[in-house]
Amino acid sequence: MPDLYIFKAQIGLFDPLALQGQNVCVHYVQNEYYRKVDFLEGIPPFQCINIGVVAAGTVSARTMVANLEMADGEFGLFRWYPIDDAQIRLFHPFGLAKWQLRNLQVPVDMNIVNRDPNLVTTEIAVWQNNEPAMEAVNGHAFALGAVRIIAIGYRFHTVNLEGTGKYADPSLVADLKAGKQPCTHVWASGRAIGD
């Protein structure tokens, strides 16, 4: 949709990227899924993971964020921030570094609420059970008793426009692929450098 898209910056919180009855294309790694939204709701801020104790000067194990997992046919749109002083590296999915530049993987720390108050740059989408994973980097000379992450977002239930199911609509999918009908593209994973 023209005014609904990922990474939208505005005053206040953030918009859903699609509304009831609108078409989306969920990209997961190299796959594309053409879907129609038939239900959506907001997800209030909640603690999606506590990575746990991180010893002084160490990096935690890479930990799946199981609470961001979505049901079949659904995707979530989330922005997030940590509330403990660690730098968080995101992997989406588990084996794929998110925000990977040529020389480093950009982390998120507590300063994100000052530097990017709407959390625009933290926005991620999660397709079904393909949730992200996180690592916490503790640069302090003391252990962190917990590393907790707060997420806020939207939940979208979708129906499949492809295949031969009840909601299949091959001509609409062809139009979406050709750009003849509006469709919001959603990236639900990272992408390898040079891929």
Place this chain on the structure above:
Amino acid sequence: MGLLVADRIIVRGPIVNFIVAGAANAAVVFTIPVLAGQLIGTKSVKIHRVNLYNTAPAGNTQVMIGTGVAGAFAALLPALDSFNGLNDSYGPETDLIEAESFLNVTAYPVALAGGSIDVQVEVIVVG
């Protein structure tokens, strides 16, 4: 678009117990965060608050906050009063100087008549 505001991650350091006085016995009360190859960015700290817990009979004395130990000690703040058997807290509301340091923050009591003094600093991590 949100408004840009000052970066402020406020972190409390550990409580460090001093049973001996003098610059020769200065000890680290806050270590600059660093983890080679892992932590992104150069960090510094601004002293935001200093908490002193004077256990009698430590006596009325002063606590120095700075960098370095022994002969290398350099003060970041004026001497802070610590009163026998009392807790003292110095922060923005008492016009504590917000000194910035790129080195580990150290402290020592100027004198001790006995007892001990716990020192805890609260810092703003910048970077």
